[in-house]
Amino acid sequence: MSEAATTIAGLARALRAREVSSVELVRQTLARIAASQPALNAFITVDPEGALAQAHAADVAIARGDAAPLAGIPIAHKDVLMTAGLRTTCGSRMLEHFVAPYDAHVVARLRKAGTVLVGKTNMDEFAMGSSSETSFFGPVRNPWDAACVPGGSSGGSAAAVAAALLPATTGTDTGGSIRQPAALTGVCGLKPTYGICSRYGLVAFASSLDTPGAFARTAEDCGLLLTAMAGHDARDATSLSRPGEDYVRLLAQPAAARPLAGLRIGLPREYFAAGGVEAEVTTAIEGALRELRALGATTVDVELPMVRHAVPVYYVIAPAEASSNLSRFDGVRYGHRAAAYRDLDDMYCRTRAEAFGAEVKRRVLVGTYVLSHGYYDAYYLKAQKVRRLIARDFAQAFARCDVIAGPTAPTCAFAIGAKTGDPVQMYLNDIFTIAANLTGMPAMSIPCGFTSRRLPIGLQLQGNSFDETRILNVAHRYQQVTDWHLRIPSPPPRARGDGAERSEAGEGTAR
Amino acid sequence: MSWQIVIGIETHAQLSTASKIFSGASTAFGAPPNTHASAVDIALPGVLPVLNRGAVERAIRFGLAVGGTINRRSVFARKNYFYPDLPKGYQISQYEMPVVEGGGIAIATEAGERRVRLTRAHLEEDAGKSLHEGLPAEFGDVSGIDLNRAGTPLLEIVSEPDMRSAAEAVAYAKALHGLVTWIGICDGDMQEGNFRCDANVSVRRPGEALGTRCEIKNLNSFRFLAQAIDYEARRQIAVIEDGGRVVQQTRLFDPERGETRPMRSKEDAQDYRYFPDPDLPPLAIDEAWIERIRRAMPELPDAFRARLVAEHGITDYDAQQLTASRDLVDYYDAVCNALPATDPARHKLVANFLLGEFSAVRNRADMPVRAVPVTPEKLAALLRRIADSTVSGKLAKDVFDAMWIGEGDADAIIERRGLRQISDTSAIEALVDRVLAENAGVVAEFRAGKQKAFNALVGQVMKASKGKANPAEVNAILRDRLTRS
Numbered sequence: 001m002s003e004a005a006t007t008i009a010g011l012a013r014a015l016r017a018r019e020v021s022s023v024e025l026v027r028q029t030l031a032r033i034a035a036s037q038p039a040l041n042a043f044i045t046v047d048p049e050g051a052l053a054q055a056h057a058a059d060v061a062i063a064r065g066d067a068a069p070l071a072g073i074p075i076a077h078k079d080v081l082m083t084a085g086l087r088t089t090c091g092s093r094m095l096e097h098f099v100a101p102y103d104a105h106v107v108a109r110l111r112k113a114g115t116v117l118v119g120k121t122n123m124d125e126f127a128m129g130s131s132s133e134t135s136f137f138g139p140v141r142n143p144w145d146a147a148c149v150p151g152g153s154s155g156g157s158a159a160a161v162a163a164a165l166l167p168a169t170t171g172t173d174t175g176g177s178i179r180q181p182a183a184l185t186g187v188c189g190l191k192p193t194y195g196i197c198s199r200y201g202l203v204a205f206a207s208s209l210d211t212p213g214a215f216a217r218t219a220e221d222c223g224l225l226l227t228a229m230a231g232h233d234a235r236d237a238t239s240l241s242r243p244g245e246d247y248v249r250l251l252a253q254p255a256a257a258r259p260l261a262g263l264r265i266g267l268p269r270e271y272f273a274a275g276g277v278e279a280e281v282t283t284a285i286e287g288a289l290r291e292l293r294a295l296g297a298t299t300v301d302v303e304l305p306m307v308r309h310a311v312p313v314y315y316v317i318a319p320a321e322a323s324s325n326l327s328r329f330d331g332v333r334y335g336h337r338a339a340a341y342r343d344l345d346d347m348y349c350r351t352r353a354e355a356f357g358a359e360v361k362r363r364v365l366v367g368t369y370v371l372s373h374g375y376y377d378a379y380y381l382k383a384q385k386v387r388r389l390i391a392r393d394f395a396q397a398f399a400r401c402d403v404i405a406g407p408t409a410p411t412c413a414f415a416i417g418a419k420t421g422d423p424v425q426m427y428l429n430d431i432f433t434i435a436a437n438l439t440g441m442p443a444m445s446i447p448c449g450f451t452s453r454r455l456p457i458g459l460q461l462q463g464n465s466f467d468e469t470r471i472l473n474v475a476h477r478y479q480q481v482t483d484w485h486l487r488i489p490s491p492p493p494r495a496r497g498d499g500a501e502r503s504e505a506g507e508g509t510a511r
Numbered sequence: 512m513s514w515q516i517v518i519g520i521e522t523h524a525q526l527s528t529a530s531k532i533f534s535g536a537s538t539a540f541g542a543p544p545n546t547h548a549s550a551v552d553i554a555l556p557g558v559l560p561v562l563n564r565g566a567v568e569r570a571i572r573f574g575l576a577v578g579g580t581i582n583r584r585s586v587f588a589r590k591n592y593f594y595p596d597l598p599k600g601y602q603i604s605q606y607e608m609p610v611v612e613g614g615g616i617a618i619a620t621e622a623g624e625r626r627v628r629l630t631r632a633h634l635e636e637d638a639g640k641s642l643h644e645g646l647p648a649e650f651g652d653v654s655g656i657d658l659n660r661a662g663t664p665l666l667e668i669v670s671e672p673d674m675r676s677a678a679e680a681v682a683y684a685k686a687l688h689g690l691v692t693w694i695g696i697c698d699g700d701m702q703e704g705n706f707r708c709d710a711n712v713s714v715r716r717p718g719e720a721l722g723t724r725c726e727i728k729n730l731n732s733f734r735f736l737a738q739a740i741d742y743e744a745r746r747q748i749a750v751i752e753d754g755g756r757v758v759q760q761t762r763l764f765d766p767e768r769g770e771t772r773p774m775r776s777k778e779d780a781q782d783y784r785y786f787p788d789p790d791l792p793p794l795a796i797d798e799a800w801i802e803r804i805r806r807a808m809p810e811l812p813d814a815f816r817a818r819l820v821a822e823h824g825i826t827d828y829d830a831q832q833l834t835a836s837r838d839l840v841d842y843y844d845a846v847c848n849a850l851p852a853t854d855p856a857r858h859k860l861v862a863n864f865l866l867g868e869f870s871a872v873r874n875r876a877d878m879p880v881r882a883v884p885v886t887p888e889k890l891a892a893l894l895r896r897i898a899d900s901t902v903s904g905k906l907a908k909d910v911f912d913a914m915w916i917g918e919g920d921a922d923a924i925i926e927r928r929g930l931r932q933i934s935d936t937s938a939i940e941a942l943v944d945r946v947l948a949e950n951a952g953v954v955a956e957f958r959a960g961k962q963k964a965f966n967a968l969v970g971q972v973m974k975a976s977k978g979k980a981n982p983a984e985v986n987a988i989l990r991d992r993l994t995r996s
Contacts, residue, residue, distance in 0.1 A: 082557045095556065102550065104557060203556040208789035236559050237791050321789055324589050327600020328554045332656065348593055371591070371784035380786055 003486055006164045008073050008221040015062055015072045022055035022062070022072030022116060029074040029118055032165045039146050040163060042156040044079045044137050045087045046119035054116040061114070070228055071114030074166040078157050079120040080127050081107050081170060081212065082201035086117070090203050091125045091135035094335045094355035104201020105233045106170060106212045113228035121156030121169055125357045126326065127177055127205045129153050130429040131419065134359040139416055142185060143489040144455055148413035151181030151429075154215070158185040161215045162456075164488045168225055169215045174205050175314050176409075176433025178213045179445035183408035183458020186447040188475065188485060189215050190222040193465050194440035195240035197226075198233030204325040206318035207238075209437040217485060219446060219475035223248035226468060242466075250469050251476040258296030259477045265292060266302035266401030271432055277410045284449030284457040285407050288478070292405070295477050302397040302404065306389045307435050311427060313390065314434040316370050316383035323367025326360065362423065391439040398464040403471055407432055408445035408458035432460055442468045446475045447484035456484075515717045516744045517724075518680045518710055519672035522687055523665045524697040525637070525705040526569045532636050532664035533560030533603060540703050544642070544657035552662045554598035559790050562587075566664035567794065569696035570610045570634050571804045573666060576694050576811055577629055579614025581801055587634075587791040591784045595656050596639035604667075606785045609633035610794065616670075616690065617813060618682040619831030627683045628671040637663040666696070672711065672721065677740040681733045684708055686812075689835040693812055707731045712743045714751070722747070723757040727764050727771050739764040743771050815840065823847075823858035832866050838880035839865065845887030850894060860894055868908040872915055885914050893921035906930045906978055934981040936988070939972075942980060943988050946971045957993060965989070 004010030014020045030048050037043060051074070058072035077083060080090050082100035089095045103111065111117065124134040132140035132155025140155035142148040143163035150159040154171030158181035161169055171178040173191035182189025190213050197212040204210060214225035226247045233239040267289070272282070289299060331337035331351030338350030356364070370379035397404060409429055419426040436443035441464060448459035459478075463471040479485050531538055534551035551558045574581040588606035611632040618625050639661035646655045668687065674680045688706055692699040699706050708730045713722035727743055730736045742764075747757045761780075762771040787793075812834040819830040833843055843865055850857040869890070873883060893910055896902045902910060902925050913924045925931055933939060947954055950971060957964035972985045 088556070090556070098556070100557070101555070200559055201557040204790075206789075235561060237561050238559075238789075320786060324591050324601050324784070324786070327591060327593065328556070328598060330593060330595075330600060332595045333553055333598065334555070344595065368784065371786050373782045373784075376784075376786070 001164055001488065003217075006167055006486075006488065007217050008070065008167045008224050009218070011073055011167055012070065012224075015058075016067075018062070022058040022074075023052060025072065026051050026055040026074050026116055026118060029166045032163075033119065033160070036143075036163055036165055040141050040143060040159050041138050042122055042140055042159040042163070042165065043076065043119045044089055044091065044122050044135075044156070047086055047117065050086065051116055051118040058114055058116055068112065068114030070110070070224065073115050073168060074118050075110060075115040075168045075170070076119045076121050076157065076160055076166060077104075077107055077110075077117065077170045078123055078127075078154050078172055080123060080172055080203045080205075082203070083107055083117060083120065086120065088120065088203070089137070090127070091123045091137060092355065092357070092360070093136045094329045095203075096136065096336065098335055100201075102201065104212075105198035105236065105239075106229045107201060109229050109231060110170070110225070115168065115228075118166065121154070121160055123156055124153035124177075125360050126203070126322070127153040127172055127174055127210075128322070128359050128363055130176070130180055130426050131414075131416075132156060132159075132181070133416060133420055134357050136357060141416070142413045142455075144186065145413065145453070147415055148455065149184065149416050151184035151409070151413065153177040153181075154189075155181045155185075157215050158182055158187055158189065161185075161187045161217060162489065164217075167216060168221060170225075170229075171213055171215055172202055172205075173211045173213050173433075173437065174209045175318060175437050176430040178215065179433045179436075179443060179458070179460060180409045180429055182215060182445040183447075183460070184413040184456065186450075186456025186458075186484070186487060187215050187217060188219055188222050188444060188446050189213065190226060190444040190468070190472070191436060191442060192226055192230065192468050193240075193442045194437075195238055196230045196242070196442075196466075196468070198231070198236040198239045200233050200235040200239075204321075206321040207325060208321060209314075209318060211437065219444070219472050219479055220248055220251050222444065223251060223469075223472045223476075226472075245469070247469055247472055250473045255477065255480060259480075260292060260474060261296030263292075263297040263403070263474065264401040265289070265297050265299045266397050266404040267299050268302050268304045268307065268397070268404060268406060270304050270307050271406035276428065276431075277407060278412065278451070280451040281407050281409075281411065281457050284451075285405075285459060288448040288459045289405065291478060291482060292474070295481065297474075299405075300401050302400055304390075304393045304397060304435070306386060306393045309386050310390060310434045310438060311431055313383045313386045313438060314430070315366070315427060316379045317387065317438075319363040319367030320371050320380050321367065323364045323371065326356075326364055329355070359423075387438045390435055394435065394439050394441060394462075394464075402463075403467070403474055404462040406460055408460040409433070412451045412453070412455035412457055436462055439465075441465050442471060444471055444475060446478065447487070448478075448482075449484055450487075513717065514714050514744075514748050516675055516677075516740070517672045517713045517715060517721060518674040518676075518740060519724075520670045520674070520680060520683060520711070521709040521726075522668045522670075522684070523637075523707050523709075524668060524687075524691045524699075526566050526664040526666055526696055527698055528563055528565040528569070528664050530563060530565075531662035532563050532566045532634065534662050536662065538663050542659055544655065544659060546659065548639075548658035548661060552598065552658050554600075560603060560788075562791060562794065563664060566634055567610065567796065568800075568804060569664075570632060570666055571796065571801055572694050572696055572808065573632055573668070573691065574611035574614065575801070575805055575808060576690055577611075577614030577616060577632075579611045579629060579632065581796060582608060582610055582612060583796055584608065585610045585633075585794045585796075587788045587794065588785045589788045592781050594638070595654070596641045596658070596661070598639065598658060598661055602636060602638065603788055603791070604635035605633035608793075610796070616683060616686050617831075618679060618686045619828055620679055620682060624827065624831065625673075625679070627673040627679075630669040630671055632666055632668045635665050635667055637661065637665050666691075672713075672724075677737040677744075680710060680740055681737050684733055684736055685835050689837070690812060693834075693837040694809060701731050704731055708736055710736060710740055710743075712740055712747070713757070714744055714747045722751075723759050725757065725760045725762050725771070727762050728774065730764055735764055735766055738766070738769055739771055742769060746771065819858075819862075823862070825858060825862045829862050829866055833862060836880060842880050842883070842887055846891050846894065849888045849891030850898075854898060857894075857898070860898060864890070864894060864897075864907075864911075868911050872912065876915075883915075884917065885911070889914060889920060896921055896925060900932055900934055900981060901925065902930055903932050903978065903982065906932070930979060932981050933976055933979045934984055936984065939976075939980055939984050939988055942972050942975050943985065943992055946975055947992060954993070965993070968993075
């Protein structure tokens with residue numbers, strides 16, 4: 001496929017030029033999804049009828065000349081975002097048959113922008129996980145190697161864009177759930193500033209950390225999606241009221257010889273000295289930094305001494321909030337309810353024991369524990385204090401630099417099952433991504449290389465609050481001179497027995 | 512040695528907003544089940560709470576009325592527990608940082624005015640209701656859940672343990688009830704559960720440290736409040752006097768049997784795992800908002816009461832009773848205004864009647880002031896007949912009772928029933944002479960120095976006149992006759 005055929009910007013131009021219709025695009029998308037599903041399992045629900053109807057309407061609007069900016073572009077939403085009339089499961093047996101009566105705010109905004117919703121992507125159950133293995137609907141597989149995980153929790157959304165099934169998907173990022181799978185599948189994943197995109201209709205995991213965001217092939221596409229998604233929502237008290245912003249305006253400016261001249265890139269000593277970072281990852285990041293310097297940027301060492309506490313802080317706060325947020329799944333009003341029970345308590349116990357998976361139970365238990373009388377101060381309160389100290393570290397660092405760069409994840413994609421028995425190893429995947437959730441600051445992952453086993457590596461760019469445009473621009477300028485982001489696994493992966501053997505999927509480039 | 516009862520009260524006052532505290536659904540009472548429950552109220556996945564500023568405004572009004580501190584920053588917290596009528600699995604409340612702290616409520620006691628200190632007042636949402644009976648037959652043998660009430664705004668008002676008797680507790684509850692209705696933040700309807708009290712009761716020997724308390728939940732009438740406290744105090748005293756120890760418990764009051772029963776003890780008290788609700792930013796209240804509300808506040812009961820004492824010549828105790836309710840004061844004003852301004856005693860007359868027969872009949876009928884069938888103007892017409900001695904104060908009560916049940920205006924009833932007071936001296940003299948002749952023994956007792964005998968004779972004369980004789984005249988004539996001969 002050509003670059004134009006895999007990007008929102010390219011497809012939008014083609015649609016407006018009437019080179020292709022949305023109905024054609026959607027038919028192709030549906031066919032690719034169907035073909036990929038046995039191998040990747042990236043989707044939980046696909047809606048061919050609804051998608052074609054929307055596509056038809058988009059074509060009519062385009063023909064009339066009054067189409068919305070993203071009219072006719074196929075999109076899929078992470079199955080944690082409510083979609084009116086279309087099943088929303090959160091990857092859980094608990095909501096296996098739950099049909100939402102309303103659209104999440106970001107879903108509604110993307111609808112209004114003209115996107116065509118084709119389906120809902122697979123994910124870790126209730127977004128709890130870093131490998132998309134905890135889904136009730138089975139694990140998602142990495143398009144670059146079906147024996148490997150795509151990362152998580154938004155693994156289905158990442159895999160779908162990586163395999164070029166469609167140009168855009170949404171995700172949610174609570175501790176790295178967009179950026180880490182973006183890195184592990186070789187696509188762009190943007191987590192905006194907390195409060196820019198409404199959480200209304202995002203099934204809460206950890207309310208103070210949950211952030212809707214987007215996956216796409218290019219930084220420019222991420223900017224287009226964010227422009228459509230962002231905006232104040234009176235139904236979310238944490239939604240920020242800010243003037244509307246065009247996140248690709250800066251990207252459209254013509255490239256100078258040194259487009260990043262004056263940009264100061266902060267390199268946290270802690271990120272580069274961290275143990276457990278694979279050598280190939282470090283090498284790729286260093287290569288990316290050389291490119292960025294060649295584009296005019298300078299690098300400066302910064303210190304984030306408290307960031308080493310980010311993972312433990314996160315694994316107190318996130319489960320604490322989750323334990324409370326998931327209490328509404330009690331079998332009383334909707335969702336799964338045990339078929340037989342003795343009394344009310346028994347109904348609660350059986351319902352939740354049957355319908356929640358092991359990782360969800362683990363986090364509910366941890367969260368319940370850290371909020372318990374006598375432990376609250378030592379865990380939750382202490383974690384909140386350290387969270388503020390981490391934010392202070394970043395505020396100080398951003399006084400000395402404009403963006404912070406480093407690896408998105410310490411390793412490339414790992415084998416399915418490799419870390420499921422060791423939650424702590426799994427949690428350490430998020431060691432570089434969690435801080436941006438604790439501080440609420442924006443961050444994105446972009447492809448910056450491959451390992452010798454041809455697995456993608458991601459570069460994380462972090463910005464100060466509301467600096468989405470800046471990090472998008474840095475990524476965009478980098479993508480003007482590199483082609484890591486355009487590589488797609490080729491040939492498209494096919495179904496295989498148990499996925500235990502190494503995939504033969506090679507790589508190709510769209511250029 | 513005597514026992515001292517120590518009482519603190521927690522009150523849930525439903526705030527009078529049209530919509531719920533975190534959703535746009537209506538708070539109206541009595542709708543079919545689950546018709547006033549939005550996606551937020553039934554806690555669908557993905558929904559979020561948005562604070563109703565009207566509820567905050569009412570909390571501020573309360574804080575100003577009780578002289579408490581309005582916290583410029585307060586925090587909503589989640590109180591986590593599972594129950595079918597609690598859709599989210601947690602109640603949004605305020606825990607460590609309530610919207611109002613401190614302040615106090617003046618109460619009238621027989622021993623004079625006392626002030627009950629308030630600990631705090633905080634905003635929270637109500638839960639729904641479980642329906643265990645009366646469900647449609649096709650539902651089978653199940654319990655139902657009605658979430659119409661879920662998310663209704665409440666102000667929980669917590670007092671210090673400053674009350675020492677059931678009477679004081681009732682005085683506090685009434686004063687608080689009067690205040691919240693006075694300032695218009697709560698309609699005060701206790702039958703609908705819009706104002707309900709939990710009483711914390713303990714007993715101790717005077718001077719000792721506080722005893723172990725029991726909390727009696729959901730008392731929705733002043734009578735139940737008094738009965739429950741009296742029972743509970745007696746129960747605790749009996750336990751201790753029998754050599755036992757009071758166990759900290761939550762108890763329920765059974766109005767049918769007049770008893771409290773254990774609901775749960777401290778051992779199985781739930782751990783609510785309070786933590787700040789991450790869906791709601793801290794509530795910030797600025798000076799300008801408070802000032803706006805302060806300027807719009809009505810004259811408070813205390814100020815009004817002081818004016819009644821100073822300008823109307825009413826006793827402090829009576830003024831306290833009158834100002835227990837805004838409606839009663841409005842009624843009082845209306846009656847006074849319907850009486851001739853030239854009568855300097857009219858205020859006292861109105862106050863006495865309102866706190867006497869009027870309140871007695873109203874309490875018997877359990878009827879709010881607004882629903883009283885006798886208009887202020889008609890009551891004024893009756894009081895005018897007391898003032899001009901057409902009818903005695905005693906018989907005026909009968910007239911009022913008749914007016915209450917719709918027998919007509921005061922004058923018509925007085926005429927029809929022949930209740931006009933006898934002030935004609937010769938008629939009374941005749942009655943007195945007859946009584947003296949018929950009660951020679953009592954007269955002898957009086958002459959032997961027994962003062963009580965005089966009252967007995969007055970009573971006989973009144974009886975002979977069927978209550979219509981002017982008592983002052985009777986007194987004077989009787990005394991004259993007995994001392995002359």
